[in-house]
Amino acid sequence: xxxxxxxxxxxxxxxxxxxxxxxxxxxxxxxxxxxxxxxxxxxxxxxxxxxxxxxxxxxxxxxxxxxxxxxxxxxxxxxxxxxxxxxxxxxxxxxxxxxxxxxxxxxxxxxxxxxxxxxxxxxxxxxxxxxxxxxxxxxxxxxxxxxxxxxxxxxxxxxxxxxxxxxxxxxxxxxxxxxxxxxxxxxxxxxxxxxxxxxxxxxxxxxx
Numbered sequence: 001x002x003x004x005x006x007x008x009x010x011x012x013x014x015x016x017x018x019x020x021x022x023x024x025x026x027x028x029x030x031x032x033x034x035x036x037x038x039x040x041x042x043x044x045x046x047x048x049x050x051x052x053x054x055x056x057x058x059x060x061x062x063x064x065x066x067x068x069x070x071x072x073x074x075x076x077x078x079x080x081x082x083x084x085x086x087x088x089x090x091x092x093x094x095x096x097x098x099x100x101x102x103x104x105x106x107x108x109x110x111x112x113x114x115x116x117x118x119x120x121x122x123x124x125x126x127x128x129x130x131x132x133x134x135x136x137x138x139x140x141x142x143x144x145x146x147x148x149x150x151x152x153x154x155x156x157x158x159x160x161x162x163x164x165x166x167x168x169x170x171x172x173x174x175x176x177x178x179x180x181x182x183x184x185x186x187x188x189x190x191x192x193x194x195x196x197x198x199x200x201x202x203x204x205x206x207x208x
Contacts (some may be wrong), residue, residue: 080141
C-alpha cells in the first residue's frame, strides 16, 4: 500500500508545477510587454526572464498572442450558458449586465494578471484587431438569447442589432476604463452607468 502513495500524489504535484511554470511565463511576458512594448519583446526574452527554455515556452503557448489572451478557465465558453440562465423577465441589457458584472468581478478578484493582459491587448495597435475579434465571438450567442427575450425569431435583424449595440457598449466601457487606468471597482460602476443609458430604450417590449 505504501508504494502506491507516491504514485497517487505525482499527478497533483506535476500539475502544480505546470501551473507554476505557466504563471511564471505569463508574469515575465507581461513585465516585458509593459516595459519594452509587446512588439519589441521576443519569445527568447520571455523564456529567459521566466527561467525556461524557448522550447518550454512553446509547450505552454503557441505564440506571444496566446500569452496575453490566456484564459484561466472556461469562462469564455460558458458565456452563452450564463446568459441563457438569467431570468427570462430580464431584458437584453440587464441580463448582459448581470453576466458581465459577475464574470468580471470574479476574474479580477481571482486573477491579478487579467487586467494587465487586457491592457496589453487593447493598448497595443497590432493586437487591437485580434482583441476585437475575440470580443465579438459572443455576438451570435447574445443575438440568439436576445431574440428569445424579445419574443422574436432568432434570425430577426433586431436581435442582431441589439447584440451589436450592447457588445460595442461593453467594448467602449472596457477600453475607456483601461485608458483611464482606473481601479477595478470603477469598471463595474462604468458598466452599470452605460447599461443604464441603454436600458430605457432597449429593454422595452418589442412593438409589432
